[in-house]
Amino acid sequence: MKLTWYDKVFKPKTYTLSNGKEVKQRASRTPIVLVVVLLVTIISFEVTGVDLSLLRTRGHQFFVILLAMFPPNADFFSSIWGPLFDTIQMSLLGSILGAVLAIPLALLSSSNIIRNVFINGLFKFFLSVLRTLPTIVMALIATFLFGLGTMAGTVAIFLFTLSYIGKLMYEHIENVDMGAFEAHESMGLTKVEAFRYAIVPEILPTYLSVSLYAFEGNIRHASILGYVGAGGVGLLLDERLSWRDYPSVGMVLLTLMLVVFVIERISEYFRMKLT
Amino acid sequence: MNESIQLQLEKAPNRKAYLSTIALILLALLVWSVYGVNLSGFDQRGTQIASNIIRGIINPDLDFLFNLTSAGVPYLLFETMAIAFLGTIFGSFLAIPISFLMSPSVVSAPVAYVTRLIVIFIRTIPSLVYGLMFIRVSGPGPYAGVLTMSLTSIGMISRLYVDVIENLDRGVLEAMTSMGCTTFEKIRYGILPQLFSSFLSTTIYRYDMNLRDASILGLVGAGGIGAPLIFAMNSYRWSEVGSILIGLVVLILIVELFSNRLRSRLVKG
Numbered sequence: 001m002k003l004t005w006y007d008k009v010f011k012p013k014t015y016t017l018s019n020g021k022e023v024k025q026r027a028s029r030t031p032i033v034l035v036v037v038l039l040v041t042i043i044s045f046e047v048t049g050v051d052l053s054l055l056r057t058r059g060h061q062f063f064v065i066l067l068a069m070f071p072p073n074a075d076f077f078s079s080i081w082g083p084l085f086d087t088i089q090m091s092l093l094g095s096i097l098g099a100v101l102a103i104p105l106a107l108l109s110s111s112n113i114i115r116n117v118f119i120n121g122l123f124k125f126f127l128s129v130l131r132t133l134p135t136i137v138m139a140l141i142a143t144f145l146f147g148l149g150t151m152a153g154t155v156a157i158f159l160f161t162l163s164y165i166g167k168l169m170y171e172h173i174e175n176v177d178m179g180a181f182e183a184h185e186s187m188g189l190t191k192v193e194a195f196r197y198a199i200v201p202e203i204l205p206t207y208l209s210v211s212l213y214a215f216e217g218n219i220r221h222a223s224i225l226g227y228v229g230a231g232g233v234g235l236l237l238d239e240r241l242s243w244r245d246y247p248s249v250g251m252v253l254l255t256l257m258l259v260v261f262v263i264e265r266i267s268e269y270f271r272m273k274l275t
Numbered sequence: 276m277n278e279s280i281q282l283q284l285e286k287a288p289n290r291k292a293y294l295s296t297i298a299l300i301l302l303a304l305l306v307w308s309v310y311g312v313n314l315s316g317f318d319q320r321g322t323q324i325a326s327n328i329i330r331g332i333i334n335p336d337l338d339f340l341f342n343l344t345s346a347g348v349p350y351l352l353f354e355t356m357a358i359a360f361l362g363t364i365f366g367s368f369l370a371i372p373i374s375f376l377m378s379p380s381v382v383s384a385p386v387a388y389v390t391r392l393i394v395i396f397i398r399t400i401p402s403l404v405y406g407l408m409f410i411r412v413s414g415p416g417p418y419a420g421v422l423t424m425s426l427t428s429i430g431m432i433s434r435l436y437v438d439v440i441e442n443l444d445r446g447v448l449e450a451m452t453s454m455g456c457t458t459f460e461k462i463r464y465g466i467l468p469q470l471f472s473s474f475l476s477t478t479i480y481r482y483d484m485n486l487r488d489a490s491i492l493g494l495v496g497a498g499g500i501g502a503p504l505i506f507a508m509n510s511y512r513w514s515e516v517g518s519i520l521i522g523l524v525v526l527i528l529i530v531e532l533f534s535n536r537l538r539s540r541l542v543k544g
Contacts, residue, residue, distance in 0.1 A: 027542045041364060044357035048417035048498065055422075061411040096305055126331035132527040133520070140508055141328065145321040185395045224401040227494055228505075234401070241407060249404070257399045264395070 006032070069250025076248040080236065080255050087232035088094025088259070090153040090225075091218035097154075099211040105162065106169035112178055113199075124170065130163035135221050139230040153230035157222060161214050168210050169203065176202045205274045212267040219263055223256055303522040321358050331513025332520060340518035348500075356490070356526070358417050359485040362424020366485075367478040373435035381440065398430030402488065406495035417498030424485050426494075432481050439473040472541045479534045479541075486530055490523060522529040 010027035017023060044050075107113050109123040146152045154203035175197055184194035226234020233252060240248045318369050375381050378389040402423055409422040447465045456464070493501020500519060507515040 040360060047357040048361060048421050049497050050361060051413075051416050054413055054418075058412050062408050065408045066409060080517070085311060089308035092304055093308040093312050096301075096308075128528060129524055130529075132487065132524045134487050136491045136494070137504065137520075140505065144324045144328070144508070147321070148447045151314055154312050220399065220401075224403055224491070227403055237401070237404070241404070246344055249357055253400055253404070259397055260399050 006099060031108055037058045053246050056159070065246055068246035069253070071247065072250035072254050073245075073247035074251065076251045077255065080233070080252055083226070083231075083236045084255060084259065086150050087153075087222045087226075087234075088219065090232055091157055091215060091222040094154045094157025094222075095161050095211065095215040095218050098158045099165050099207075099214065102159075102165035102169060103207075105166045106173060109166065109170040110173040112174055113195075122249055127163050127166045127170075130159060131167060133159075135160045136224065136228060139225045140228045143229045148229040148231070150231035153222060153225040153232055156230060157218050157223060160221065161218060164214050165207075165210055172206050173199070181252050209271045209274045212271055216260075216264055216267045277306075277382055278347060327513050328516070331515075332517035334514055335518035335521055336512075336514040337518070339515055340522060348518055351500040351503060351519075352522050352526050355489045356419055356486065358424060358499050359418040359482060359489045361421045362489070363428055363478060363482045363485050365421070365425035366428025367432050367474070367481065369425060370432040370436055371474075373429060374440060377433055378437045378440045394430055397426065398507060402427045402491060403495050406492055406497040410496060415496035415498075420489060420492045420497035420499055423497055424489065427488070428481055431484070431523070432477055435477045435480075436474060439477070442468055450531075468488040476538045476541045479538055483527075483534050485533055486527055 006029070007026060012024040012026045015023050015025065097156035105123055105127065109120055109127060111117070111120045114120060125222075135156050138159050141151055142155040143149075146155065179200040180202075181194050184198045185191065189197070222232050222234070223237070224234045226232045226236065227238050229235070233256060237249060237252050240252065304531045326386060336521070343349055373390065373394065377387055377394065381386045381387075382390075405423045405426055409419040413422065443466065448461055451461050451465045489499045490501045490504065493499050493503070493505055496502065500523060504516065504519045504523075507513075507519065
C-alpha cells in the first residue's frame with residue numbers, strides 16, 4: 001500500500017488476521033473533505049452576504065412577480081409566434097452547422113485518428129477555450145460584429161454547439177476499440193474504407209444522440225440570447241419585463257415551456273431509439 | 276455457406292424509406308431555418324470592432340487583471356466562485372428530495388410524472404427571470420445570484436440523481452434483508468455508499484457549469500463577474516474586456532482540470 005502524506009499524519013488502522021498477516025486500512029478521508037467543504041461554505045457565505053433569515057422575512061416577495069403572471073395574457077399569443085420561430089430557427093441552424101463542423105474538429109483532436117500530438121493538443125485547447133466562454137458573452141460579441149438580430153444568436157449557438165459536440169465526440173472517438181480498424185486494414189481496405197466500416201458505426205449513434213441533446217439545450221439557451229439583442233423570444237421577454245407587463249411574460253414563458261416540452265419529447269424518443 | 280450469409284443479409288429490415296423520410300424532414304427544417312435567419316456578413320463597422328476586440332485581448336489591462344482590491348479581476352472571480360459554490364450546494368441539497376420524488380421505483384408512477392413535469396417547468400424559466408424575481412427578495416447583489424443558481428441547478432442535478440437512484444443495485448439490499456439488517460442499517464450500509472460518490476460526482480460537474488453560468492447573472496444585477504464584463508463591453512473598453520475574459524477562461528480551465536481529476540477518482544473509488 002502506498003502511503004501518501006495524509007496517511008503519515010493520520011495513521012492507518014492495522015488489523016492482524018488469524019494467519020498472522022497484517023492488513024492496513026487507510027484512515028477515512030471524509031473528515032478532512034468535510035472540514036474543507038465547511039470552510040469554503042463559510043467563506044462563500046461571507047463573500048456573497050447570504051443571510052438565510054432574509055428568506056423567511058422577505059421570501060414571499062419572490063412570488064409577487066410569479067403570481068402577477070397569472071392568468072397569462074392569452075391575447076399576447078399572436079405576437080409570440082414570430083420571435084418564437086426566430087428562436088427555433090436560430091437554434092436549429094446553429095445546432096446543425098455546429099454539429100457538422102464538430103466532426104472534423106473532433107477527428108483532428110483524437111489522438112488515435114490523427115497521430116500528431118501537436119495538432120491534437122492545439123484543437124483540444126481550442127475546443128476547451130471555446131467551451132469556457134459563456135454563450136451570452138459570445139452572443140454579445142456577435143451582436144457587435146454582425147449587428148443586432150438573429151444572425152448574432154445563430155453564431156453564438158453555432159460556436160457553443162461546436163465546442164460541446166466536439167469535446168464529447170473526441171472523448172468518445174479516443175475510446176473506440178481500434179482493433180476492428182486494424183483488422184479491416186489488414187484485410188486490405190484503405191484507411192478511409194476502414195474508417196467508414198470500423199469507426200463510423202461505433203460513433204454514429206452517440207454522435208446523433210449528442211447532437212439531439214445539444215439541440216434540446218440550445219432552445220433553452222436561445223431563449224435568453226434576446227437579452228443582449230441577439231434576436232428571438234428573449235427580446236420579447238426583456239421588453240415585457242421592463243414594462244412590468246407580467247401577464248404577457250407569463251404567456252411567453254408558458255408557450256416556451258410547451259415548445260421545449262414537445263421538442264424534448266421528440267428528441268428523447270429518437271435518442272431512446274438510437275441507444 | 277455463401278447462400279446462408281446472403282439469406283441473413285436479406286433478413287435485415289429495409290430502413291431506407293424511414294431514413295430518407297427523416298433526412299428529408301431534416302433538410303426541410305434546415306432550409307426553413309436558413310430562410311428565417313437573416314444572414315449577414317461583417318460590415319465595415321464589424322471588421323473594425325473585431326480588430327479592436329482582438330487588440331484588447333492581446334493587450335489586456337494588466338492593472339485591472341492583477342488588482343487585488345475588491346474592484347479587480349481576482350476578487351470578482353472569487354465572488355463568482357463563491358456564488359457558484361453556494362448555489363451548487365443549495366441546489367444539490369434541494370435536488371435530493373425532488374429526485375426521490377421523481378424516480379418511479381421509489382414513488383408511484385403518477386407522482387413521479389407530476390414531479391417530472393414540475394421540474395421541466397422550473398428548468399424552462401430562464402435564469403435571468405429568476406434573477407429578477409430574487410432581486411425583490413434580497414436586493415441586487417451576489418445573494419440574488421446564489422438564490423438563482425440554487426433554483427436553476429435543481430433541474431439538471433435531479434435528473435442525473437434519478438438515473439443513479441434507478442440504477443441502484445437491489446441485490447445488495449436483498450442480501451442485507453436476508454441477513455436480518457434493520458431499515459436504518461440497510462440505508463446506511465446498502466444505499467448511501469452506492470449513492471454518495473455518484474451524487475458527489477454530479478454535484479462537482481454541476482459546479483463547473485454553474486461557474487460558467489454565474490457570469491450571465493450580472494446582466495440583471497445579481498452579482499459576479501458578469502456585470503463588469505457587460506459594462507466594459509457596452510462602453511467599448513476592450514482591454515478591460517480582454518483582462519476579464521482571460522481571467523475567466525483561465526479560472527474555468529483550472530477548475531475543470533481539478534473537477535475532472537476529482538471525478539475520475541470518485542468513479543474509481
